[in-house]
Amino acid sequence: MKNFSITGLVVLGVMAMVALTIILWGYPEYRVWSQEMEGKAEFAKAEQNRRIKIEEAKANLEAEKLNAQAEVERAKGAAEAIKIENGALSEKYIQYLWVRQQNDLNDKTVIYIPTEGNLPILEAGRNAGKKSE
Template sequence: MSGTAIVGIIILIFVTGFGLLAGCPAYNVYSQEQAGRAALAEAQSSRQIAVLEARARLESAKMLADAEVVRAEGAARANRILQDSLGGPDGYLRYLQIQAIDAKDASIIYVPTEGGLPLLESNRLAPRTSPAP
């Protein structure tokens, strides 16, 4: 290799290196622009996901409310049928009272009288003593 060839190679390397350095700011701008676009696309995607989740929660809440209304209407209809078949509200309340008594595991049950006061049977539970002679 001659001296001019070496100088030519050095100049070529120098020009190529300088060209790469000159292109770095443009690449940095391009890279930042692409990163910004990616961040924007991610933000838009996250927003769409949040909106869809909110819509799903809203629809779920509406359906649960509708189901609760249907259940309450069914319970009211069943209560009305029982009430009518038992002779009105008083008969229905008596029926509910009997159901509550059946559900309890008690040995003594106090039933209210006409005046609303229970009959007390304290004499029945008192220990028996033999009568005095």
């Protein structure tokens, strides 16, 4: 029995030394590995954010190009309309454009009251910002 207890103590001591060695060597290695993984994760996140910004910039560029094309087409249409009017804008056409613009505004109610010259009254917009005394 005495041999068994001494052998058990020796084996237990050796196992404790091996465990201590593994812990003393393994913990610093684990910290290095852990920080390396954190760095890789941060790098991947930064790379993904960069790609997202690039794609957003491309989408903005495409939208601006399409807006520019739409503006060119609108200008061509306006030029064609002026050409149809024999190169001069008549009062009737200007009124038509104003009324059409007002129809595009969904958030305002406009009441059109023709004046002597059949032009809209625009005074209400000038006085809207002034306080009454």
